[in-house]
Amino acid sequence: MASHTAPRRSAGLLLFRRRGPSFEVLIGHMGGPFWARRESAAWSVPKGEYEPGETAQAAAGREFGEEFGRPVPDGAWVALGESRQSGGKTVTVWAVEAELDPADAVPGTFTMEWPRGSGVQREFPEIDRFAWCAPEVAAERLVKGQRVFVERLRERLADGQGPDRNGED
Known part of the structure:
Protein backbone atom coordinates (compact mmCIF):
# COMPACT_ATOMS: atom_id res chain seq x y z
CA MET A 1 0.00 0.00 0.00
CA ALA A 2 1.38 3.41 -0.94
CA SER A 3 1.88 5.82 1.91
CA HIS A 4 0.08 9.12 1.68
CA THR A 5 1.85 12.11 3.10
CA ALA A 6 0.20 15.47 3.46
CA PRO A 7 1.25 17.91 0.78
CA ARG A 8 3.95 20.28 1.96
CA ARG A 9 2.48 23.69 2.61
CA SER A 10 4.10 26.90 3.66
CA ALA A 11 2.85 30.40 4.43
CA GLY A 12 4.51 33.77 4.53
CA LEU A 13 4.19 37.50 4.89
CA LEU A 14 5.45 40.05 2.38
CA LEU A 15 5.81 43.50 3.93
CA PHE A 16 5.60 46.48 1.59
CA ARG A 17 5.95 50.23 1.77
CA ARG A 18 4.88 52.83 -0.75
CA ARG A 19 7.49 54.95 -2.50
CA GLY A 20 5.86 57.60 -4.66
CA PRO A 21 3.95 55.90 -7.46
CA SER A 22 5.66 52.57 -6.71
CA PHE A 23 6.44 50.44 -3.68
CA GLU A 24 9.18 48.32 -2.10
CA VAL A 25 8.98 44.87 -0.52
CA LEU A 26 10.95 43.45 2.40
CA ILE A 27 12.64 40.17 1.47
CA GLY A 28 15.31 38.06 3.13
CA HIS A 29 18.50 36.44 1.82
CA MET A 30 18.49 32.75 2.73
CA GLY A 31 21.15 31.82 5.25
CA GLY A 32 23.60 28.94 5.29
CA PRO A 33 26.48 27.85 3.10
CA PHE A 34 24.41 26.93 0.02
CA TRP A 35 23.24 30.54 -0.47
CA ALA A 36 26.29 32.44 0.83
CA ARG A 37 27.69 33.51 -2.55
CA ARG A 38 24.42 33.87 -4.42
CA GLU A 39 22.24 36.93 -4.91
CA SER A 40 20.01 36.06 -7.85
CA ALA A 41 17.20 33.65 -6.88
CA ALA A 42 18.61 33.38 -3.33
CA TRP A 43 16.10 35.58 -1.48
CA SER A 44 12.73 34.67 -0.02
CA VAL A 45 9.53 35.98 1.47
CA PRO A 46 9.71 35.25 5.25
CA LYS A 47 7.76 31.98 5.33
CA GLY A 48 7.70 28.46 6.65
CA GLU A 49 5.82 25.18 6.74
CA TYR A 50 2.74 24.63 8.81
CA GLU A 51 1.00 21.57 10.16
CA PRO A 52 -2.59 20.36 9.90
CA GLY A 53 -4.67 22.24 12.44
CA GLU A 54 -2.72 25.48 12.04
CA THR A 55 -4.18 28.02 9.65
CA ALA A 56 -2.02 29.39 6.86
CA GLN A 57 -2.50 32.92 8.18
CA ALA A 58 -1.43 31.93 11.71
CA ALA A 59 1.64 30.18 10.25
CA ALA A 60 2.52 33.25 8.15
CA GLY A 61 2.52 35.42 11.28
CA ARG A 62 4.46 32.88 13.34
CA GLU A 63 7.06 32.37 10.63
CA PHE A 64 7.57 36.10 10.12
CA GLY A 65 8.19 36.43 13.85
CA GLU A 66 10.65 33.52 13.83
CA GLU A 67 12.55 34.63 10.74
CA PHE A 68 12.63 38.40 11.36
CA GLY A 69 12.80 38.05 15.14
CA ARG A 70 10.15 40.71 15.74
CA SER A 86 9.06 23.77 -8.34
CA GLY A 87 9.76 21.35 -5.45
CA GLY A 88 6.04 20.66 -5.06
CA LYS A 89 5.40 22.80 -1.99
CA THR A 90 2.40 25.16 -2.07
CA VAL A 91 3.10 28.61 -0.61
CA THR A 92 0.37 31.00 0.56
CA VAL A 93 1.34 34.66 1.08
CA TRP A 94 -0.22 37.81 2.49
CA ALA A 95 1.05 41.37 2.20
CA VAL A 96 1.04 43.96 4.99
CA GLU A 97 1.91 47.62 4.56
CA ALA A 98 4.48 48.51 7.22
CA GLU A 99 7.74 50.28 7.85
CA LEU A 100 10.49 48.20 9.50
CA ASP A 101 14.24 48.69 9.67
CA PRO A 102 16.04 45.58 8.32
CA ALA A 103 18.81 46.27 10.85
CA ASP A 104 16.32 45.42 13.64
CA ALA A 105 16.05 41.80 12.47
CA VAL A 106 17.13 39.05 14.87
CA PRO A 107 16.81 35.99 12.62
CA GLY A 108 16.12 32.49 13.85
CA THR A 109 18.77 29.83 13.28
CA PHE A 110 19.11 26.23 12.12
CA THR A 111 21.82 23.63 12.69
CA MET A 112 23.42 21.42 10.05
CA GLU A 113 26.57 19.42 9.47
CA TRP A 114 29.09 21.67 7.72
CA PRO A 115 31.26 20.97 5.87
CA ARG A 116 29.34 17.90 4.75
CA GLY A 117 30.80 14.70 6.06
CA SER A 118 32.89 16.52 8.70
CA GLY A 119 30.76 15.52 11.67
CA VAL A 120 30.82 19.18 12.76
CA GLN A 121 27.42 20.72 13.53
CA ARG A 122 27.22 24.46 12.84
CA GLU A 123 24.48 26.98 13.40
CA PHE A 124 23.38 29.35 10.62
CA PRO A 125 20.74 32.09 10.44
CA GLU A 126 17.57 31.10 8.55
CA ILE A 127 17.75 34.50 6.85
CA ASP A 128 21.14 36.23 7.00
CA ARG A 129 19.94 39.69 5.94
CA PHE A 130 16.81 41.56 4.97
CA ALA A 131 16.44 44.39 2.46
CA TRP A 132 13.77 46.65 1.01
CA CYS A 133 13.69 46.18 -2.76
CA ALA A 134 11.83 47.75 -5.66
CA PRO A 135 9.63 45.22 -7.48
CA GLU A 136 12.12 44.91 -10.36
CA VAL A 137 14.99 44.12 -7.96
CA ALA A 138 12.84 41.69 -5.96
CA ALA A 139 11.94 39.88 -9.20
CA GLU A 140 15.65 39.20 -9.79
CA ARG A 141 16.50 38.31 -6.19
CA LEU A 142 13.53 36.14 -5.18
CA VAL A 143 13.48 32.42 -5.85
CA LYS A 144 11.53 31.91 -9.06
CA GLY A 145 8.36 30.46 -7.51
CA GLN A 146 7.85 33.47 -5.23
CA ARG A 147 8.15 36.24 -7.84
CA VAL A 148 4.44 35.89 -8.58
CA PHE A 149 3.58 37.39 -5.19
CA VAL A 150 5.31 40.68 -5.99
CA GLU A 151 3.44 40.85 -9.29
CA ARG A 152 0.13 40.11 -7.56
CA LEU A 153 0.85 42.86 -5.03
CA ARG A 154 1.63 45.28 -7.86
CA GLU A 155 -1.73 44.41 -9.48
CA ARG A 156 -3.63 44.81 -6.19
CA LEU A 157 -2.09 48.20 -5.50
CA ALA A 158 -2.67 49.39 -9.09
CA ASP A 159 -6.32 48.28 -8.88
CA GLY A 160 -6.80 49.95 -5.51
CA GLN A 161 -7.46 46.58 -3.83
CA GLY A 162 -4.70 46.95 -1.25
CA PRO A 163 -5.14 48.76 2.04
CA ASP A 164 -5.49 52.51 1.74
CA ARG A 165 -2.94 54.84 3.30
CA ASN A 166 -4.72 54.58 6.66
CA GLY A 167 -4.20 50.80 6.69
CA GLU A 168 -7.88 50.01 6.15
CA ASP A 169 -8.94 47.38 3.66
Missing part, protein backbone atom coordinates in the same frame (compact mmCIF):
# COMPACT_ATOMS: atom_id res chain seq x y z
CA PRO A 71 6.35 40.57 15.86
CA VAL A 72 4.28 41.20 12.75
CA PRO A 73 3.61 44.93 12.44
CA ASP A 74 0.04 46.16 12.70
CA GLY A 75 -1.78 46.57 9.42
CA ALA A 76 -4.39 45.07 7.13
CA TRP A 77 -3.47 41.69 5.64
CA VAL A 78 -3.94 41.52 1.86
CA ALA A 79 -4.26 37.97 0.51
CA LEU A 80 -1.90 37.31 -2.42
CA GLY A 81 -3.04 33.72 -2.91
CA GLU A 82 -1.07 30.53 -3.43
CA SER A 83 1.72 29.39 -5.72
CA ARG A 84 3.02 25.87 -6.25
CA GLN A 85 6.81 25.87 -6.10
Whole structure:
Protein backbone atom coordinates (compact mmCIF):
# COMPACT_ATOMS: atom_id res chain seq x y z
CA MET A 1 0.00 0.00 0.00
CA ALA A 2 1.38 3.41 -0.94
CA SER A 3 1.88 5.82 1.91
CA HIS A 4 0.08 9.12 1.68
CA THR A 5 1.85 12.11 3.10
CA ALA A 6 0.20 15.47 3.46
CA PRO A 7 1.25 17.91 0.78
CA ARG A 8 3.95 20.28 1.96
CA ARG A 9 2.48 23.69 2.61
CA SER A 10 4.10 26.90 3.66
CA ALA A 11 2.85 30.40 4.43
CA GLY A 12 4.51 33.77 4.53
CA LEU A 13 4.19 37.50 4.89
CA LEU A 14 5.45 40.05 2.38
CA LEU A 15 5.81 43.50 3.93
CA PHE A 16 5.60 46.48 1.59
CA ARG A 17 5.95 50.23 1.77
CA ARG A 18 4.88 52.83 -0.75
CA ARG A 19 7.49 54.95 -2.50
CA GLY A 20 5.86 57.60 -4.66
CA PRO A 21 3.95 55.90 -7.46
CA SER A 22 5.66 52.57 -6.71
CA PHE A 23 6.44 50.44 -3.68
CA GLU A 24 9.18 48.32 -2.10
CA VAL A 25 8.98 44.87 -0.52
CA LEU A 26 10.95 43.45 2.40
CA ILE A 27 12.64 40.17 1.47
CA GLY A 28 15.31 38.06 3.13
CA HIS A 29 18.50 36.44 1.82
CA MET A 30 18.49 32.75 2.73
CA GLY A 31 21.15 31.82 5.25
CA GLY A 32 23.60 28.94 5.29
CA PRO A 33 26.48 27.85 3.10
CA PHE A 34 24.41 26.93 0.02
CA TRP A 35 23.24 30.54 -0.47
CA ALA A 36 26.29 32.44 0.83
CA ARG A 37 27.69 33.51 -2.55
CA ARG A 38 24.42 33.87 -4.42
CA GLU A 39 22.24 36.93 -4.91
CA SER A 40 20.01 36.06 -7.85
CA ALA A 41 17.20 33.65 -6.88
CA ALA A 42 18.61 33.38 -3.33
CA TRP A 43 16.10 35.58 -1.48
CA SER A 44 12.73 34.67 -0.02
CA VAL A 45 9.53 35.98 1.47
CA PRO A 46 9.71 35.25 5.25
CA LYS A 47 7.76 31.98 5.33
CA GLY A 48 7.70 28.46 6.65
CA GLU A 49 5.82 25.18 6.74
CA TYR A 50 2.74 24.63 8.81
CA GLU A 51 1.00 21.57 10.16
CA PRO A 52 -2.59 20.36 9.90
CA GLY A 53 -4.67 22.24 12.44
CA GLU A 54 -2.72 25.48 12.04
CA THR A 55 -4.18 28.02 9.65
CA ALA A 56 -2.02 29.39 6.86
CA GLN A 57 -2.50 32.92 8.18
CA ALA A 58 -1.43 31.93 11.71
CA ALA A 59 1.64 30.18 10.25
CA ALA A 60 2.52 33.25 8.15
CA GLY A 61 2.52 35.42 11.28
CA ARG A 62 4.46 32.88 13.34
CA GLU A 63 7.06 32.37 10.63
CA PHE A 64 7.57 36.10 10.12
CA GLY A 65 8.19 36.43 13.85
CA GLU A 66 10.65 33.52 13.83
CA GLU A 67 12.55 34.63 10.74
CA PHE A 68 12.63 38.40 11.36
CA GLY A 69 12.80 38.05 15.14
CA ARG A 70 10.15 40.71 15.74
CA PRO A 71 6.35 40.57 15.86
CA VAL A 72 4.28 41.20 12.75
CA PRO A 73 3.61 44.93 12.44
CA ASP A 74 0.04 46.16 12.70
CA GLY A 75 -1.78 46.57 9.42
CA ALA A 76 -4.39 45.07 7.13
CA TRP A 77 -3.47 41.69 5.64
CA VAL A 78 -3.94 41.52 1.86
CA ALA A 79 -4.26 37.97 0.51
CA LEU A 80 -1.90 37.31 -2.42
CA GLY A 81 -3.04 33.72 -2.91
CA GLU A 82 -1.07 30.53 -3.43
CA SER A 83 1.72 29.39 -5.72
CA ARG A 84 3.02 25.87 -6.25
CA GLN A 85 6.81 25.87 -6.10
CA SER A 86 9.06 23.77 -8.34
CA GLY A 87 9.76 21.35 -5.45
CA GLY A 88 6.04 20.66 -5.06
CA LYS A 89 5.40 22.80 -1.99
CA THR A 90 2.40 25.16 -2.07
CA VAL A 91 3.10 28.61 -0.61
CA THR A 92 0.37 31.00 0.56
CA VAL A 93 1.34 34.66 1.08
CA TRP A 94 -0.22 37.81 2.49
CA ALA A 95 1.05 41.37 2.20
CA VAL A 96 1.04 43.96 4.99
CA GLU A 97 1.91 47.62 4.56
CA ALA A 98 4.48 48.51 7.22
CA GLU A 99 7.74 50.28 7.85
CA LEU A 100 10.49 48.20 9.50
CA ASP A 101 14.24 48.69 9.67
CA PRO A 102 16.04 45.58 8.32
CA ALA A 103 18.81 46.27 10.85
CA ASP A 104 16.32 45.42 13.64
CA ALA A 105 16.05 41.80 12.47
CA VAL A 106 17.13 39.05 14.87
CA PRO A 107 16.81 35.99 12.62
CA GLY A 108 16.12 32.49 13.85
CA THR A 109 18.77 29.83 13.28
CA PHE A 110 19.11 26.23 12.12
CA THR A 111 21.82 23.63 12.69
CA MET A 112 23.42 21.42 10.05
CA GLU A 113 26.57 19.42 9.47
CA TRP A 114 29.09 21.67 7.72
CA PRO A 115 31.26 20.97 5.87
CA ARG A 116 29.34 17.90 4.75
CA GLY A 117 30.80 14.70 6.06
CA SER A 118 32.89 16.52 8.70
CA GLY A 119 30.76 15.52 11.67
CA VAL A 120 30.82 19.18 12.76
CA GLN A 121 27.42 20.72 13.53
CA ARG A 122 27.22 24.46 12.84
CA GLU A 123 24.48 26.98 13.40
CA PHE A 124 23.38 29.35 10.62
CA PRO A 125 20.74 32.09 10.44
CA GLU A 126 17.57 31.10 8.55
CA ILE A 127 17.75 34.50 6.85
CA ASP A 128 21.14 36.23 7.00
CA ARG A 129 19.94 39.69 5.94
CA PHE A 130 16.81 41.56 4.97
CA ALA A 131 16.44 44.39 2.46
CA TRP A 132 13.77 46.65 1.01
CA CYS A 133 13.69 46.18 -2.76
CA ALA A 134 11.83 47.75 -5.66
CA PRO A 135 9.63 45.22 -7.48
CA GLU A 136 12.12 44.91 -10.36
CA VAL A 137 14.99 44.12 -7.96
CA ALA A 138 12.84 41.69 -5.96
CA ALA A 139 11.94 39.88 -9.20
CA GLU A 140 15.65 39.20 -9.79
CA ARG A 141 16.50 38.31 -6.19
CA LEU A 142 13.53 36.14 -5.18
CA VAL A 143 13.48 32.42 -5.85
CA LYS A 144 11.53 31.91 -9.06
CA GLY A 145 8.36 30.46 -7.51
CA GLN A 146 7.85 33.47 -5.23
CA ARG A 147 8.15 36.24 -7.84
CA VAL A 148 4.44 35.89 -8.58
CA PHE A 149 3.58 37.39 -5.19
CA VAL A 150 5.31 40.68 -5.99
CA GLU A 151 3.44 40.85 -9.29
CA ARG A 152 0.13 40.11 -7.56
CA LEU A 153 0.85 42.86 -5.03
CA ARG A 154 1.63 45.28 -7.86
CA GLU A 155 -1.73 44.41 -9.48
CA ARG A 156 -3.63 44.81 -6.19
CA LEU A 157 -2.09 48.20 -5.50
CA ALA A 158 -2.67 49.39 -9.09
CA ASP A 159 -6.32 48.28 -8.88
CA GLY A 160 -6.80 49.95 -5.51
CA GLN A 161 -7.46 46.58 -3.83
CA GLY A 162 -4.70 46.95 -1.25
CA PRO A 163 -5.14 48.76 2.04
CA ASP A 164 -5.49 52.51 1.74
CA ARG A 165 -2.94 54.84 3.30
CA ASN A 166 -4.72 54.58 6.66
CA GLY A 167 -4.20 50.80 6.69
CA GLU A 168 -7.88 50.01 6.15
CA ASP A 169 -8.94 47.38 3.66
